[in-house]
Amino acid sequence: MRFVRAFLDWIASFWKSSPPQTTAPDAGAPPSRAHAYRTVVQYGPVHWVNSQAEANRLLSGGAIVMVKGTSGAKWLLMNCPDHCGEVRRISLSEAIPPAWKFRAEADGTISLFPSVHLTSGCRVHFVLRHSKAYVI
Numbered sequence: 001m002r003f004v005r006a007f008l009d010w011i012a013s014f015w016k017s018s019p020p021q022t023t024a025p026d027a028g029a030p031p032s033r034a035h036a037y038r039t040v041v042q043y044g045p046v047h048w049v050n051s052q053a054e055a056n057r058l059l060s061g062g063a064i065v066m067v068k069g070t071s072g073a074k075w076l077l078m079n080c081p082d083h084c085g086e087v088r089r090i091s092l093s094e095a096i097p098p099a100w101k102f103r104a105e106a107d108g109t110i111s112l113f114p115s116v117h118l119t120s121g122c123r124v125h126f127v128l129r130h131s132k133a134y135v136i
């Protein structure tokens with residue numbers, strides 16, 4: 001249990017070190033909820049590409065793939081963090097609702113707001129912060 005406690009403290013320190021975020025109410029998931037996450041999945045490098053076709057080969061390496069549209073980021077693609085084998089395709093464009101907001105972090109990672117919750121299929125619910133998916 002000592003190790004688990006240390007791990008949770010480490011997760012908590014991670015949240016505390018995240019920069020304050022004012023546009024989304026759940027920007028820093030509270031440390032007290034750290035125990036509620038079923039799994040944490042660390043994603044690899046973030047790639048920016050021009051088409052979804054380019055994304056497919058990158059996803060197998062555990063990357064987060066940002067697909068550019070004519071006016072900025074259009075899609076975020078990632079393998080589902082619950083390992084169901086599906087690719088999560090998340091709209092970042094207001095023109096394609098529902099759309100999420102993202103933040104390109106200074107360390108090259110990606111955060112996503114608000115959480116992603118599928119109401120069908122595998123019903124995964126996760127928060128993406130600094131390219132880590134916290135499955136709720």
Ligand SMILES: [Zn+2]
Pocket residue numbers: 080081082083084085086122123124
């Ligand atoms: Zn899934």
